[in-house]
Amino acid sequence: MVVALGFEGSANKLGIGVVKDGEVLSNCRRTHITPPGEGFLPKETAKHHRDNILDLLKEALDVAKISPKEVDVICYTKGPGMGAPLVSVALVARTVAQLWDKPIVGVNHCIGHIEMGRLITKSDNPTVLYVSGGNTQVIAYSRKRYRIFGETIDIAVGNCLDRFARVLNLSNDPSPGYNIEQLAKKGKKYLPLPYVVKGMDVSFSGILSFIEERAPELLKNNEYTPEDLCFSLQETVFAMLVETTERAMAHCNSDEVLLVGGVGCNVRLQEMMGCMCSERGAKLCATDERFCIDNGAMIAHAGALLYQTAGPTPFNETTITQR
Template sequence: VEEALALAKVSASDIKVICYTKGPGMGGPLTVGCVVARVLSQLWRVPLVGVNHCVGHIEMGRIATQCPNPVVLYVSGGNSQVIAYSEQRYRIFGETIDIAVGNCLDRVARLLELSNDPAPGYNIEQLAKKGSVLLDLPYVVKGMDMSFSGLLSYVEALLQHPRFKGGPPKGTPAAERREKKRQNLTAPIQQDFGPADVCFSIQETIFAMLIEVTERAMAHCGINDVLIVGGVGCNERLQAMMRDMVRERNGRCFDMDERYCIDNGAMIAWAGMLQFSAGEFTPLRHATVTQRFRTDDVHVKWRS
């Protein structure tokens, strides 16, 4: 805290409100943040504002890109939603019915034994640039919603295919497990493929699903501007595919770099300030966290 104050060149007396992430997210990190916020609120005698993590992404995107009223594609490790504003709510027009996009990509990276440095999704993106074989993967869009768990299971089985080049060395325990899983493979693949082709194919398939649902939301809402937020939104291939679609609709695509696309404290501070300016604050007795806090649960009083 002292380091942050020094970096911002402010003192505790300059702080007028403490904003913290109320949810959604993992319980441990949320609780730590909430406890620190509660302590600072009492220590500095300033009010608290609990912020929805998803709304934080949206408001940071709006202020950073100066896009006033877009259809929002929010894609991260824990969330995948297509959102638009209506009547003081961020309405969810489509979302994943099982796992999030980022979760799916991270688990594929783990199956391919890619590094976590700097991030699994980033390493998939870089390896995909070397791929040339487009594999036929499950494409599951149900109305306005998407499913990724079946795709993940299919890719896991695909890595046991005899045509896959890039598995563990022969004689290792991992190779022996792979041999045992080669039964009942149904993918009729006629050419060899490797990890780069898997990364290329999964990006093309998943991103096409996301863009289809986003385009439907644009048509439904009559909005031609799209804003991409969340950690997966840093992916340059996703941004390029979205720009192609939006260009055909004579619209605009707004995206950000990793500074504001991934989770950051500035987005919580900014969204909290908007809430506070609209007269909202969180009494200490209600300053808790929840792992389930939907985007459309928030009353967006600061927008008319």
Template structure:
């Protein structure tokens, strides 16, 4: 078991436990920051996903029930994997928002309980900032334009004057929500995630069907493309031919949907890169683990003489370690969340956070 105090009595590292539960994934992780260098070391990263039946989404009340049922065992596993004592932990970090109300509340209450039981200070964390800081730490990207794509969020972000500024975003539904809802039309499995299964089916697609393409400046819209894709899915299920008289398969529609929405994301990201003069792109959020999106973004960045950074599913998909890392960065600047203010909110903008730890 690690000893975090040097012979001089000074701590060699600070340790945080992070709790994430803004959607259907309950994640708890432990991270350590070296006191002298600030280097981050992931000690544990445990996750348990609520999976609903094919053709359905996950309801807030059912997801919240899942998080309450599994919180204790996931927390114990995270501590065991990390090999640290409760006495070594400096703070408890939790997702304050944005996200689904019921699941957020369940995990916030559990994190508050741990803080009271263990006598630790609380740090409320913005979910989006957690994704960004984890992506920066893992990839080493210096000052990239960030494409944040998940089930609940689609944003193009760049850092300026101690804020993560939003340059473009979805005007209606997030790209991940678009993919998830399309998966229901074909009753594509939600295990491990509908977006992942769409990605695998898309590899078998051969026909590119024209779908609505809605980019407005640096913003985009996905509701129209979802409606059209659902209409075509209904036709495929009835055995009808496509718009050009061809026989379409579910794989063709998965392929067409991916190509179209990802092209939209690449366009608005490139526009943001040109606007701020950036050469790096960092993709974060659950949809960011899609290899096809990474490849398309990489081709665009290469043409501009730049590069793209992304992580795998351990850090792209919602996890507790990103909350621990972002929370510990804030904690080290003196930020605390008083117990009486340890609430959560479904709406918490990325640019509301004062990023004191960056210069």
């Protein structure tokens, strides 16, 4: 039996969770929310994490009804992510590991998402679409490794949506992507946008420039409403994601899709992916915001698996990496 305490802070979410053999005992989170029109910066995000992490740790242990003594392993996000926030969280994880004399495990953030998704949806060997503000990857397990079959060659899909939300001056609460999704539901008129799929890779920066450049004019002339633009953007970028996922499935003869990452809780994306799956006789596995959005439980769970199979990370290797 392994009780794992997981620390996550690779972006603007700070999460701490306790997982006991695949059972989530607590999964607490604080989000650094910036004013409309602004993104989050490493320095301020790290400060947010530092300001909140001790209270959140206490809360995570209280909710789980676990004392530090009962924790078997400390897990933290090693990367990829923003440097300063990663360091601030890793520092606390390393400190408690030494204070409480516990083994420590550094976890790959992407694998955290995948393992958590597999745990919650009980999917066995899925093709994974991992989509968030910082990552866009199509991943499948092949020859004993998670392998990236396709990914964005520039910005992440979530970043594309978030930055368009800034153009429209949408609120970042609870997240810019969520607010785009709500507007898109009311959009009707489709604006043709660039559609960029290269093999199994995708690209979003050109689409973003295209719509950023034209949006002010289109809105001023009342040709399109903000709702229409959100709708068109979602329809285009999600179609690209579903297409590349389908290509990866055809490539590996897979009949399961696991959707993870913050953008993975977008209902329209789930709907489109589900539609593709049913056309192919495949199954869609998706989770909700508790586990799609960055959280501590996923790091605890993936870390526990790593600890049980590969043992702890040597203390002098408990560094972070942005890549």
